[in-house]
Amino acid sequence: MVVIAIAGGTGAVGKTIVGQLQLHGPHHKVFIMGRKAPTESVADCPEFLQVDYEDVSSLTKILEDQKIDTVISTVNLKTQAASQSQLNLIQAADRSCTTNRFIPSEFLSFMDEKYVTLYLNQAFLVLHMLNANNSDPSSGLAMGGWIPNALALKKTKLQYVRISVGMFSDYWGMPHIKSNLLPFRVFLDMEKGKAVIPGTGDDKFTVTYSEDLARVIVRLLDTDKWPERLFLSGSDISMNELVACAEKIRGSKIDVAYDAVEKLGKGEATLVWHPEGIPEREFMPLLVGFSLMMISGAGILPHDDRRVDKLFPDLHLTTVEEILVTAWKGK
Template sequence: VAIAGATGHIGKTILDVLKQNQNHKVISLSRKASNGHDTHTIVADYNNIDSVADVLESNGVHTVISAILVKDDESSPSEINLVRAASKSRPTKRFVASDYAAPIPEEKQFGRILDRAGTAKELRQTDLEWTSIRVGQISDSFGIPHIKSYLPFRPLNVDVANKAAAIYGSGHDVIAYTYSFDMAQFLVAALDLPKWDEDLFCCSDKVTINEIVKLAEKITGGGLRIGPEFNVAYDSVEKLQRGEMTELPAYVESYSVVPKRILQVSFATYSLYAIDGLFDFPKENILNAKFPDIKTTTIEDMLNLWRNK
């Protein structure tokens, strides 16, 4: 198994879990040399398809797991070239796309989602068996910094540390949340499945934003507040459609990485996705049912880490 992007947030998470599995030998592909000594790391130039294909073939790679951060027109070709290299490598039969999110209909796609869609189109033109691990929303920010995570702290609607919440619509829409290390466990388990679908679903918990706020209030010992007059802010669909939503205190530290307007539009769009039911998964064809021994970390588990903090 080769992990591309193993030094990134998702890649390191998958690598940590995969190293504990004795069924698979793992190598890491990286644009830069790694200082780590416990995993065989190979520098890969994704602009050179033949070179990457040679790396995969010479190492007998059966499955490529992509964790390349696909975020713009520059990074998207890297993953597409990796697909082309995997297709040229004779021992390589399977490919996991770097699309660890919910499946979004084409007419609702924007930004990074559009960039990642190019990989799926390329994969459909190959003979590779491939999949995307579908997680709904990643839940790590509910537990950071009290839970192990390599992901950046970027809470969407509930800012536990600052006791603030912005509820979209009615707040009754169900969301499938997945802790990053649970996702990695399901992915590694799925490597042994005899057949893959294009989408493999998993989740750690299914809850509504109202239920999360109620739990957080109970655990932190008081109402969540935004400003001096509001316990919770409610954002209407009309407001979200304008690309606006209530600013939580935790957003401010993200503006140095993501400009305020872009973050607002993105988070408002994700909130609309939730209202449209795009972050809820059917119970059938879910990896949780195939691997019942994998114990997941629920939202309540994460919020409980905030007790007495």
């Protein structure tokens, strides 16, 4: 049995991990950590630990009092304050005499110092070629506190694993698949039959189902030695391949718009969808950033020994085609 604390366990990714632990890890003891206790109690829900992420000493005491061995963080690192919360949690886990392992909140793209530099150089090169190098291609991307948190982990006694999944494939199956994520129909809206393709559409990017991320984390909890990096990929796919797959499953053509590099270089992109409550002008930089990231080649995870199939060769990850078939075939 492992005693686990899931920081941010009431959020989308946190709920997904809790759900998989309840299904496949009943031999573990699970706590949920957060700033505010849920307003409504849920049957069979793990015990909630209300914490102050700004107080490292109190965090350390809670970890030791509950004999927490493993911390799984799903804290959103988009803001400096949120990044500092995880940095404090890392410090508390390092101080705790009972805590030995830590999974940081990261999950999406592959980020390290060299990779961020490479991506930014590539994106700036695209803009420079377009004589638009006053723009900041990272302005819409949530690089947040990933690198400071990774550097902090390196200095601890903790065993840790940084997990990357690319993009979540859930978004193209909603609302017809199991998912705790909020809608985010970037590039493809299956319901409306619309898509936008940045560049040529031939650039590959990695997508993974959130339930598979949670299943892998459950597997890791029963594994003695962790790699420092782990890459998950349900599919490495291009937008042209994704649209072709969507048309096959729908049995009808997708209405496709193309965003040329020149258009993206001006900070403009075609919106097939944007989140409710967020003005288009605020969502646009994010879409431009994702598009530039894809064109620069930063959307695909490295295909090397850090892929999860090297660690768990028997584990099948859900492909994007399986997501689309489950969600949309016959609809």
